[in-house]
Amino acid sequence: MTTSKHRAQTGRARYAASRRSRRAPLEFYPTPPEATRALLSVEAFVGPIWESACGDGAISRELIKAGYDVTSTDLVGRGFGEGGLDFLRSEKPLAKHIITNPPYGTHGLGDAFVRRALIHARKTGGTVAMLLNLRSLANPDRHAKFVKTPPAAIYFLDELTCWPEGKPTTKTARIARQQYYWAVWKPGHKGTPRCWWLSTRDFK
Numbered sequence: 001m002t003t004s005k006h007r008a009q010t011g012r013a014r015y016a017a018s019r020r021s022r023r024a025p026l027e028f029y030p031t032p033p034e035a036t037r038a039l040l041s042v043e044a045f046v047g048p049i050w051e052s053a054c055g056d057g058a059i060s061r062e063l064i065k066a067g068y069d070v071t072s073t074d075l076v077g078r079g080f081g082e083g084g085l086d087f088l089r090s091e092k093p094l095a096k097h098i099i100t101n102p103p104y105g106t107h108g109l110g111d112a113f114v115r116r117a118l119i120h121a122r123k124t125g126g127t128v129a130m131l132l133n134l135r136s137l138a139n140p141d142r143h144a145k146f147v148k149t150p151p152a153a154i155y156f157l158d159e160l161t162c163w164p165e166g167k168p169t170t171k172t173a174r175i176a177r178q179q180y181y182w183a184v185w186k187p188g189h190k191g192t193p194r195c196w197w198l199s200t201r202d203f204k
């Protein structure tokens with residue numbers, strides 16, 4: 001069943017579940033600008049970019065400032081880009097490259113985002129850059145996926161907090177302990193990823 005009524009029910013169920021689990025509704029954890037600036041210090045993208053879970057435009061704004069042509073969409077409207085587009089059900093890529101900090105969720109939502117982005121990138125020949133939780137790098141459920149489709153580059157960020165709804169809070173100290181990396185998949189890449197360290201302080 002893939003009717004709009006079903007999609008609305010699924011969206012409401014996810015919203016209710018995220019409230020119960022004390023996660024931000026719909027996984028809205030905006031990305032501080034230094035994370036995107038750090039990525040752009042080591043990667044360049046030729047052609048347009050799709051920020052496919054754009055939130056309030058935190059990543060898109062930095063990409064636009066850097067001169068990129070960016071299409072921004074999100075499952076819900078947050079006053080930036082186009083709301084109402086479920087990336088996981090998207091069939092046509094809206095731009096060559098995809099860059100986002102996806103929703104992580106508790107049941108493989110982040111993995112589903114990566115999977116869908118790589119499907120699109122195979123069609124466009126583009127790059128996929130995802131801001132991910134460092135813990136996701138070493139996980140038995142992902143071992144085979146990483147080995148089969150390794151990112152071309154992994155960039156470790158030393159200090160970054162993506163606060164729920166962009167609001168620093170003491171209630172979710174877990175978030176402040178979380179650490180992040182950029183995973184960058186490029187078409188045709190095989191073998192060992194390039195790994196490097198980026199200090200967010202340099203980009204504040």
Ligand SMILES: C[S@@+](CC[C@H](N)C(=O)[O-])C[C@H]1O[C@@H](n2cnc3c(N)ncnc32)[C@H](O)[C@@H]1O
Binds near residue numbers: 026029074
């Ligand atoms: C971690 S936040 C990051 C927002 C933005 N990418 C940023 O970096 O600031 C994840 C975003 O994913 C959006 N989202 C959740 N599920 C989605 C889906 N299925 N399709 C598109 N966007 C989704 C949420 O609304 C939220 O804005």
